[in-house]
Amino acid sequence: MILLFQLLYVSYYNSAGKLQELFKKKMLRVIYFCPSESMYGDNIALMRIMPYLVENGVKPYFVVSFEGKFTQYLKEHNYDYLVCHNRIWNLYNLDSPIRNFVIGGLWRLKHYVDNRMSVKRIASKLSTFNADLVHSNSSNSSFGYYLAKELSVKHIWHLREYGKLDSNKQYFPCFKHFLYNKLDSVNNYTISITPLIHDYFHRKTNSITIYDGVVDEEHVPDICFKKEKYFLYVGRLFEKKGVEMIIDAFIEKAAVDAGYKLLIAGAGETEYETYLKNKVSHSKLDERILFLGYRQDVFDLMAKAKALIVASDFEGFGFITAEAMYAGCYVIGKNTAGTKLQFDNLNKKLGYEIGSRFMGKDTLSCIMESIMAEKLDVKKSLSVVQTAVGELYGIRKSASKVFEFYNKIR
Numbered sequence: 166m167i168l169l170f171q172l173l174y175v176s177y178y179n180s181a182g183k184l185q186e187l188f189k190k191k192m193l194r195v196i197y198f199c200p201s202e203s204m205y206g207d208n209i210a211l212m213r214i215m216p217y218l219v220e221n222g223v224k225p226y227f228v229v230s231f232e233g234k235f236t237q238y239l240k241e242h243n244y245d246y247l248v249c250h251n252r253i254w255n256l257y258n259l260d261s262p263i264r265n266f267v268i269g270g271l272w273r274l275k276h277y278v279d280n281r282m283s284v285k286r287i288a289s290k291l292s293t294f295n296a297d298l299v300h301s302n303s304s305n306s307s308f309g310y311y312l313a314k315e316l317s318v319k320h321i322w323h324l325r326e327y328g329k330l331d332s333n334k335q336y337f338p339c340f341k342h343f344l345y346n347k348l349d350s351v352n353n354y355t356i357s358i359t360p361l362i363h364d365y366f367h368r369k370t371n372s373i374t375i376y377d378g379v380v381d382e383e384h385v386p387d388i389c390f391k392k393e394k395y396f397l398y399v400g401r402l403f404e405k406k407g408v409e410m411i412i413d414a415f416i417e418k419a420a421v422d423a424g425y426k427l428l429i430a431g432a433g434e435t436e437y438e439t440y441l442k443n444k445v446s447h448s449k450l451d452e453r454i455l456f457l458g459y460r461q462d463v464f465d466l467m468a469k470a471k472a473l474i475v476a477s478d479f480e481g482f483g484f485i486t487a488e489a490m491y492a493g494c495y496v497i498g499k500n501t502a503g504t505k506l507q508f509d510n511l512n513k514k515l516g517y518e519i520g521s522r523f524m525g526k527d528t529l530s531c532i533m534e535s536i537m538a539e540k541l542d543v544k545k546s547l548s549v550v551q552t553a554v555g556e557l558y559g560i561r562k563s564a565s566k567v568f569e570f571y572n573k574i575r
Contacts, residue, residue, distance in 0.1 A: 198309030202233025378563030388493030402433030407476025
């Protein structure tokens with residue numbers, strides 16, 4: 166009897182130990198470095214997949230450059246985080262390249278010691294977290310790269326931007342240095358949000374392409390087929406987004422139907438926004454071209470719009486395009502980079518063209534005229550397109566691929 170009890174005890178002990186070991190093995194402790202304190206594209210994309218990563222066994226800890234709307238979000242959703250009060254930017258502005266290169270270089274030299282001390286301080290605080298990985302949510306900053314080295318763990322760069330092409334900024338001191346000294350260094354891996362970005366950074370090994378999870382495939386919104394007479398722009402207001410082109414195209418064709426409006430939802434650089442508003446004022450179309458500022462009801466605006474217009478010179482991915490199509494909104498998009506890619510993906514999947522493409526103002530104004538004159542049916546195939554977008558860019562699908570990549574490299 167005693168022998169039987171001992172055998173049962175040993176069996177239970179071993180099983181419990183194996184279960185604990187299995188649990189520890191499954192649990193992935195990941196430090197996420199997020200250089201932006203705002204709730205814009207990169208942070209939104211990450212936090213959309215976070216609940217599913219946690220559900221699969223990821224224990225996250227966030228390191229953020231500064232307090233802001235993002236840390237407010239983390240507090241509200243009970244995520245652990247530290248503020249490092251540092252960024253270690255990888256980029257400098259190309260508006261005045263020589264001046265910004267020199268100033269950027271001096272800034273880096275001046276703050277080099279502070280940067281490294283900040284990394285050591287955060288690493289010390291996170292030593293008991295026993296991280297498996299450090300995941301930098303952008304290539305804009307090297308803080309996560311240095312933090313991973315300090316903690317002696319593997320590091321993931323999430324490549325979401327081009328730098329020079331989409332924001333007119335260059336990697337410091339040059340693109341090749343960033344490419345070969347950081348991206349290709351030991352224990353570094355990359356996730357690219359599109360095949361185009363993957364190729365731009367010459368990724369060959371230790372890399373994967375995973376589209377951002379944009380739409381909740383488990384909650385499909387009802388499509389509004391009774392559209393209102395307005396075109397819509399959603400996004401930040403700065404030159405590379407092509408907002409001025411949209412305004413000029415609308416002004417040119419405004420007389421086709423006086424009932425149409427252009428709604429501009431978003432905020433940005435004060436000087437540029439003032440410039441755009443002055444242009445509208447001079448056109449005498451103040452009552453038809455409306456600046457809405459930052460809005461919480463973007464999905465409702467998209468659902469009722471005749472069309473969303475995406476005019477960015479070079480969009481990394483541009484999840485507003487996928488969001489609009491999932492909301493049942495027709496999209497007029499500039500045929501470049503991420504916007505072109507999304508049109509091409511849907512074209513390949515469905516076998517026919519969806520939305521309307523343009524490259525310049527003249528083509529855009531013609532498309533807007535066709536919609537105003539009801540020569541172009543913007544309600545055709547909305548349901549089919551919605552389903553296809555859910556299959557391509559679902560949040561759960563994206564989270565699953567990220568989790569698989571974590572386990573592959575841990």
